[in-house]
Amino acid sequence: MSAYAGAGAGGGHGRAVVVGAGLAGLTAARALANFMDHVTVIERDWVPSGPGRRPGVPQARHTHTLVPAAHQGLERLFPGIGQDLAGAGAVPLTVPRDLLVLGPAGWLPRFDAGLSLLSAGRDLIDAAVRARLRTDPKVTFLPGHEVVGLRGGRHDTVTGVWVRARDRAAADGKGIRRLLPAEFVVDASGRGSHAPRWLAELGYPAPPQTLAAAPAAFATAAFAPPVGHVADWKSLLVTAAPGLPRQGVLHPVEGGRWSVTLTLPGAARPPAGHPALLHAARTLRHPLLHDLLTAATPLGPVYGCTRTGARWHRYEKLRRWPDQFLVVGDALADLDAAHGHGMALAVQCALALDQVLTGHGTAVGISHRLRHALARQVAPAWRQAHPAPRPAGGLRARYAARIAAAATTDPHAAALLLHPLHPAPPPALAALRPRVLRAALRTPPGPAPFAPPSTTHGPDTPRRRTPAPPMAPAVRPAGAVPARPADPPPPTPAPAPAGERRRP
Numbered sequence: 001m002s003a004y005a006g007a008g009a010g011g012g013h014g015r016a017v018v019v020g021a022g023l024a025g026l027t028a029a030r031a032l033a034n035f036m037d038h039v040t041v042i043e044r045d046w047v048p049s050g051p052g053r054r055p056g057v058p059q060a061r062h063t064h065t066l067v068p069a070a071h072q073g074l075e076r077l078f079p080g081i082g083q084d085l086a087g088a089g090a091v092p093l094t095v096p097r098d099l100l101v102l103g104p105a106g107w108l109p110r111f112d113a114g115l116s117l118l119s120a121g122r123d124l125i126d127a128a129v130r131a132r133l134r135t136d137p138k139v140t141f142l143p144g145h146e147v148v149g150l151r152g153g154r155h156d157t158v159t160g161v162w163v164r165a166r167d168r169a170a171a172d173g174k175g176i177r178r179l180l181p182a183e184f185v186v187d188a189s190g191r192g193s194h195a196p197r198w199l200a201e202l203g204y205p206a207p208p209q210t211l212a213a214a215p216a217a218f219a220t221a222a223f224a225p226p227v228g229h230v231a232d233w234k235s236l237l238v239t240a241a242p243g244l245p246r247q248g249v250l251h252p253v254e255g256g257r258w259s260v261t262l263t264l265p266g267a268a269r270p271p272a273g274h275p276a277l278l279h280a281a282r283t284l285r286h287p288l289l290h291d292l293l294t295a296a297t298p299l300g301p302v303y304g305c306t307r308t309g310a311r312w313h314r315y316e317k318l319r320r321w322p323d324q325f326l327v328v329g330d331a332l333a334d335l336d337a338a339h340g341h342g343m344a345l346a347v348q349c350a351l352a353l354d355q356v357l358t359g360h361g362t363a364v365g366i367s368h369r370l371r372h373a374l375a376r377q378v379a380p381a382w383r384q385a386h387p388a389p390r391p392a393g394g395l396r397a398r399y400a401a402r403i404a405a406a407a408t409t410d411p412h413a414a415a416l417l418l419h420p421l422h423p424a425p426p427p428a429l430a431a432l433r434p435r436v437l438r439a440a441l442r443t444p445p446g447p448a449p450f451a452p453p454s455t456t457h458g459p460d461t462p463r464r465r466t467p468a469p470p471m472a473p474a475v476r477p478a479g480a481v482p483a484r485p486a487d488p489p490p491p492t493p494a495p496a497p498a499g500e501r502r503r504p
C-alpha cells in the first residue's frame with residue numbers, strides 16, 4: 001500500500017482520466033494520483049461542493065451504510081475520513097449491539113461482534129470523499145461533461161476519451177464532441193456504463209457476462225424519530241425469511257433523522273406514498289418497524305426504485321483488450337442492491353488499483369494484471385450477494401437452519417450469521433468450528449421469543465392492539481431463553497433532527 005499523505009509517489013506518467021465522480025471514480029482518482037502527473041475526473045452532472053443531490057446517482061436517496069470493508073478501505077485511502085464523516089453527523093454502529101437484528105429464526109443477542117458499520121446519507125459520504133480529493137493538487141474535476149467514447153491508439157492502447165459538454169445553448173442539449181488525451185482511462189460511470197459499446201466501436205469483442213436475477217423494489221423515506229423516543233438501540237433490521245421475503249431497515253443518519261428502506265423482492269413496483277409504505281411495513285415479519293414509523297414524522301417523499309438483476313462484466317476473460325483502460329465499481333459489477341456491498345466493491349477496486357500500480361507501475365501490459373486483480377475483488381462479493389440456492393430440506397439447508405436458531409442465543413452462531421458484513425468473510429468451514437457446531441447441535445427446537453432484546457420508551461413503544469403476526473418458521477429450541485452476552489448500553493434519547501419539524 002502506498003502512502004496517502006498527498007505528496008504523490010515518485011514521478012508522474014502523464015494524465016489519467018476517470019469517467020464518473022461516484023464513489024468508484026473518486027477512490028480510483030485517489031489511487032491514480034500517486035502514479036500520474038494529473039488526474040481529471042469527468043462527471044456529466046454538476047459536482048456540488050457539499051452534500052448535494054445529483055441526478056446521476058439516483059440511488060443516493062436510499063439508505064446507504066458503509067460495511068467494514070468500505071469504511072476501513074476509505075480510511076486507508078483517506079486517513080482520518082472516518083472522523084470527517086462522524087464530525088459531519090455519520091453514525092458509527094457496533095453490530096449487533098447497536099443494531100436490533102431479527103435474523104431468520106429470531107432476534108439476535110446484543111453484543112460486540114467486532115463489526116462496525118458507518119451510517120450516513122450517501123450524499124454526505126460522497127461529499128466527504130470529494131472534499132478530500134479536492135485538496136490534492138493533482139486532481140481536477142470536469143463537471144457537466146459526458147464521456148461518449150474512447151480513442152484507440154496503435155497496438156491495443158487507449159489514448160484518450162471523447163467528451164461532450166452538456167450545453168444548454170445547443171439544440172440537443174449537448175455540445176460539440178472533443179478529445180481529451182490521456183495515458184490511462186478508468187471507467188467508473190456506474191451500472192449504466194457504455195464501456196462495452198465503446199470497446200465495440202474500437203473493434204473489441206463484447207465481454208461475457210455473469211448475470212443473476214434479483215428482481216426487487218425498494219422504497220425509502222426519511223423520518224424524524226417520535227418526540228420522547230428513547231431506546232437502547234440505534235438501528236433496526238428485520239430480515240426476510242422463507243414465506244415472508246420482505247426486509248425492512250432503519251438507520252440513523254446525519255441531522256438526527258432515520259432513513260428507512262423496505263425491500264420487496266420480486267415486486268414490480270415499490271409502494272408509492274407514506275400510507276403505502278406503512279402498509280408494506282405491516283407485512284414485515286415483526287411489527288416493530290411499523291410501530292416506530294406510525295409514531296415518527298415523515299420528512300419528505302417516499303422514493304422508489306426497482307432492480308431486475310445483477311450483472312458482472314467479465315472483462316478479465318477477454319483475450320484482446322486496450323492497455324491502460326480499466327472498468328471499476330458498478331460499471332464492472334452491479335451487485336444485488338439489497339446486499340449493500342456496492343460501495344465496498346468500489347473502494348476495493350481502488351485499493352487493488354493502488355496495489356498493482358505500486359508493484360508494477362503503469363508499464364505496458366498492466367491492464368491484463370489489473371483486470372484479473374479486480375475480478376478477484378468481485379468474485380467473493382458476487383458469491384456472497386448471489387449464493388447458489390440450497391435444496392430445501394437438504395443437509396446444508398437444515399444445518400443452516402440450526403445455526404440460525406442457535407444465533408438467537410449464542411454469540412458465535414450470531415457472529416457467523418452476520419459474516420456478510422465482515423471485511424474478511426470466514427470460509428465455509430467456519431460453520432463447522434467446534435463452538436458453532438456445539439451451539440447448533442445443542443439448540444433444541446421451539447418457538448423463538450417474539451419481543452426484541454431491547455428497551456424502547458416513548459410514543460413508539462410497541463403497543464400490541466392486534467394479535468402479533470406469526471414469526472417465520474423457526475427450528476428454535478423449546479424453553480430456551482435468549483442470552484444477553486453483554487448488557488445493552490443504557491437508553492439514549494434520539495437527537496433532535498437539525499431544523500426539522502416534529503410531530504407534537
Ligand SMILES: Cc1cc2nc3c(=O)[nH]c(=O)nc-3n(C[C@H](O)[C@H](O)[C@H](O)COP(=O)(O)OP(=O)(O)OC[C@H]3O[C@@H](n4cnc5c(N)ncnc54)[C@H](O)[C@@H]3O)c2cc1C
Pocket residue numbers: 019020021022023024025042043044045054055056057059060062063064065066067070145146147148188189190191218305328329330331337338339340341342343344346
Ligand atoms: C436501493 C439501493 C441501496 C443501496 N445501498 C447500499 C448500501 O447500503 N451500501 C453499499 O455499499 N452500497 C449500496 N448500494 C449500491 C451503491 O449505491 C453502488 O454500488 C455505488 O453507488 C456504486 O458507485 P459507482 O461510483 O460505481 O457508481 P455511481 O455511484 O452510480 O456513480 C457513477 C457516476 O458516473 C457518472 N456518469 C455516468 N455516465 C457518465 C459519462 N458517460 N460521463 C461522465 N460521467 C458519467 C454518473 O453521473 C455518476 O456520478 C445501494 C444501491 C441501491 C440501488
